[in-house]
Amino acid sequence: MSKKLQDWKRDKAAGRKRALVTAYDYPFAHFAARAGLDGILVGDSLGMVVAGEADTLGVSLEQVCYHTRMAARGAGSCLLIADLPFGSYEGSPGQAWSSAAALLRAGTDMVKLEGGREMAETVAFLAQRGVAVCGHIGLTPQRVRQWGGFRRQGTDAEGAQHLREDAAALAAAGARLLVIEAVPAELGAEITRNLAIPTIGIGAGPDTDAQVLVLHDVLGLAPGGSPTFAHQYLGGAGLVESALTRYAEEVRSGRFPPRQER
Ligand SMILES: Nc1nc(=O)c2c([nH]1)NC[C@@H]1CN(c3ccc(C(=O)N[C@@H](CCC(=O)O)C(=O)O)cc3)CN21
Numbered sequence: 298m299s300k301k302l303q304d305w306k307r308d309k310a311a312g313r314k315r316a317l318v319t320a321y322d323y324p325f326a327h328f329a330a331r332a333g334l335d336g337i338l339v340g341d342s343l344g345m346v347v348a349g350e351a352d353t354l355g356v357s358l359e360q361v362c363y364h365t366r367m368a369a370r371g372a373g374s375c376l377l378i379a380d381l382p383f384g385s386y387e388g389s390p391g392q393a394w395s396s397a398a399a400l401l402r403a404g405t406d407m408v409k410l411e412g413g414r415e416m417a418e419t420v421a422f423l424a425q426r427g428v429a430v431c432g433h434i435g436l437t438p439q440r441v442r443q444w445g446g447f448r449r450q451g452t453d454a455e456g457a458q459h460l461r462e463d464a465a466a467l468a469a470a471g472a473r474l475l476v477i478e479a480v481p482a483e484l485g486a487e488i489t490r491n492l493a494i495p496t497i498g499i500g501a502g503p504d505t506d507a508q509v510l511v512l513h514d515v516l517g518l519a520p521g522g523s524p525t526f527a528h529q530y531l532g533g534a535g536l537v538e539s540a541l542t543r544y545a546e547e548v549r550s551g552r553f554p555p556r557q558e559r
């Protein structure tokens with residue numbers, strides 16, 4: 298991988314943090330790369346923000362491969378990470394290997410999987426065979442039904458200690474990056490400080506080495522709403538709705554297409 302991940306750690310120490318965003322297709326991967334994002338995640342959040350489902354459990358490996366192929370065509374030299382979806386890796390290291398291979402063939406640089414110490418053996422299996430793995434701890438949406446909702450994690454002493462140990466186990470197993478989702482800022486900072494690999498936070502405070510947000514939250518295009526930690530940088534829904542309203546109005550009133558144009 299040309300994308301030197303250890304620089305992320307060193308540069309954060311010098312005050313420069315990395316910015317990633319999710320993208321699920323060619324045009325948005327293209328715009329993210331053009332905007333100079335440091336990485337693009339083909340997240341299984343696509344099941345929610347693209348497919349309109351209530352959680353990420355319905356997303357298949359084939360679907361993530363399809364979106365990864367689309368995003369890869371637009372991502373240029375941007376680091377591309379693809380989520381291993383629910384049910385594609387938890388069964389055994391061998392299952393994770395064949396699913397990771399499918400995502401790598403689809404064009405990703407790196408695969409991401411959810412879980413802590415219980416996934417360390419699988420992370421080591423992949424890493425030893427040359428697959429770059431990103432871990433994901435804290436609020437892991439594939440376990441939403443176990444928790445009965447998208448709940449912040451690491452909010453008590455026991456939960457926080459569990460997450461510290463999970464982070465250490467994943468790094469020791471050979472994970473190259475770690476997503477920390479929806480935990481207290483102090484815990485995000487502490488795990489980042491104590492870990493040799495770069496961390497990517499989402500709802501984990503300002504002190505992780507990098508940040509990631511879901512594209513549709515950034516652009517204001519999430520019809521189902523966004524988590525409170527997300528910031529909207531574009532009023533996308535209003536812009537799209539008003540453009541489409543104007544187009545339909547011009548067709549109905551006869552202003553589009555004009556007579557003289559083809
Ligand atoms: N549009 C969107 N943005 C995301 O960031 C996102 C998704 N969808 N889908 C998959 C997961 C689910 N995510 C979530 C969803 C909610 C919270 C959350 O903190 N919700 C409430 C608090 C709920 C609670 O603590 O009980 C909040 O305050 O926003 C966090 C991550 C992050 N991911």
Ligand SMILES: CC(C)C(=O)C(=O)O
Nearest residue numbers: 319340341342380476
């Ligand atoms: C929210 C990020 C980390 C993710 O896993 C996704 O978009 O699926």
Ligand SMILES: [Mg+2]
Nearest residue numbers: 340341342380
């Ligand atoms: Mg995900």
